[in-house]
Amino acid sequence: MEQLSNGLTLFFSLLVEAIPFLLIGVTFSSLLLFFVDERTLIKLLPKGPLMGALAGSLMGVFFPVCECGNVPVARRLIVQGAPASVAVGFLLAAPTINPVVFWATWVAFRDQPEIVFLRVIFTLIIAVTIAWVFSRQKDLRPILQNAVVRQMPQVQKKEQVNPLLRSGTYLLQTDGAAIQLDDPAAVLAQKPDQPLATKLQLVVDNMIQELKELGAVLVLGSAIAAFVQVAIPRDWILALGQNFITSIIAMMVLAAVVSICSTVDSFFALSFASTFTTGSQLAFLVFGPMIDLKNIGLLMTLFKPRAIFYIFILGAQMCFILTLFMNLYVS
Amino acid sequence: MSARRNRKPRKKKTPKRSPQKPWFNQQWLDVAVLAAWSLTLFRYWITGKLFLLLHPDYMWLANGAAMVLLAMALFKLIKTIKGQRRVQPAPGHTTLLPPQISSLILLAVAVLGLIYTPRAFASDTAIQRGVSDTLTMTRSQPQRFVRQTSSDERTIIDWIRTLNVYPEPDAYTGQNVKVSGFVIHPDTWPEDYLMVSRFVLTCCAADAYPVGLPVQLAVSRQAYNPDSWLDIEGKMVTATIDGQRQLTIEPTKIETIPEPRNPYEY
Structure with a gap:
């Protein structure tokens, strides 16, 4: 009974702390969806492999989206002709390197500021490296899903079929190109025509929808965190969590499975703060926003499995090595 | 007969909402979820139980969330009463869970939050x-x-x-x-x-x-x-x-x- 009461208190404390941040997160992501035009942004960004990767990775500062909102944005970026370095950098870094997430991490780990800053630094290192690797792929089409390729601006040999001959709802543009209306990427294009009031209503609608979806995952994640804290014997957790290597692996697996939104994942990690190594908490905070179960589902709408596999392997290895270094030499 | 049996368990999970028109039902469910969470946060605020859950520096965040959620619930309520359908389904965000399940989980937890009084650790x-x-x-x-x-x-x-x-x-x-x-x-x-x-x-x-x-x-x-x-x-x-x-x-x-x-x- 005592255990249950403690568990529930923990559970609600996590939720009550996380919900405001979730609200802020969905507000930004919904505003972005309806008010920002990526095309203008792409024109401003550097195109070089390394600078592009860096610029893409830092774009999250202006696009505070969590890992559920970044895939649609990255998809729009690619469709509108952003280079691979920018898109992949954004995809991997934006959920972590943005003001809302930084603030939430700060709130959670005020006592260990190194976690807050290293989270940003490690994410930046990993994202820029992977984005750089991907920039070797000059033509992204072979690793993209066909549906995305079809929306890309330059229609080449393979795509000679007039878009209007395919199924779907299309809007014919003045330049002869067609935009698929039943597709998220295209929806943005028609937004500017709507009056502000309608747009704001759409924003609130979108907020509610995201809040429900992400909130449910948050509830499940908080339940797991609370359960682990009260129900699993402390000796076991300490044995797993105090080892330099197993703690990192355990937290990375947890990050991938729990799929908690990056805006609120620091509160989840916080409940492991006293039992797990600092490196492993960082591993959770760095790896979770890049790759998790929910995210893989989203990435599948953009990349072919091969590309996701590369991102996953590269990201996991680098995250492991960096946080192991942290465990061995820093803390 | 069998159709009715199939429907029953679903009905149980959605208290007091009649599942005649699916979109209508979903709209009311949204209002209920938002209102219930807002109420739960307000309850912790007013009863002072928030002290058992949060550091005082961050209480204003939870209190703010209570107000924002209330506003969103009202917005949704007015829209639902007017019988206005969503202008367009918003694209983009997908998660592990289907929306109905998400709403039900959230509603259930919010109701639990309204019933359960947190206790300090001992x-x-x-x-x-x-x-x-x-x-x-x-x-x-x-x-x-x-x-x-x-x-x-x-x-x-x-x-x-x-x-x-x-x-x-x-x-x-x-x-x-x-x-x-x-x-x-x-x-x-x-x-x-x-x-x-x-x-x-x-x-x-x-x-x-x-x-x-x-x-x-x-x-x-x-x-x-x-x-x-x-x-x-x-x-x-x-x-x-x-x-x-x-x-x-x-x-x-x-x-x-x-x-x-x-x-x-x-």
């Missing part, structure tokens, strides 16, 4: 979280060392922080002490010692960690039940408890107090 948790192993350790590195506070104004966490900086117990011998906290009976300690303890929060109850100071009693500790709250005045001495030299309170006055509204220290 001595069991303190022992389970290792209050005795980490007696002179705090998780955080001390940020400041306030020497000028007079010793009887220090709270338990202030004492522990001071000890972190300068751990020799003899240095504090004879200093006045006045602290309050709840009682723990550590198993390995002799019968005439108890620990007066507090949980410390950095962010929320999830990271609460216990700190405590030993109290040397003239009588058996059975006089003070675990989890009861005490206000203790006395002088600091050094005692060897369980093979360790520890800074210990020699009380001159012990008073039983009710559990404070805000049981944590920060």
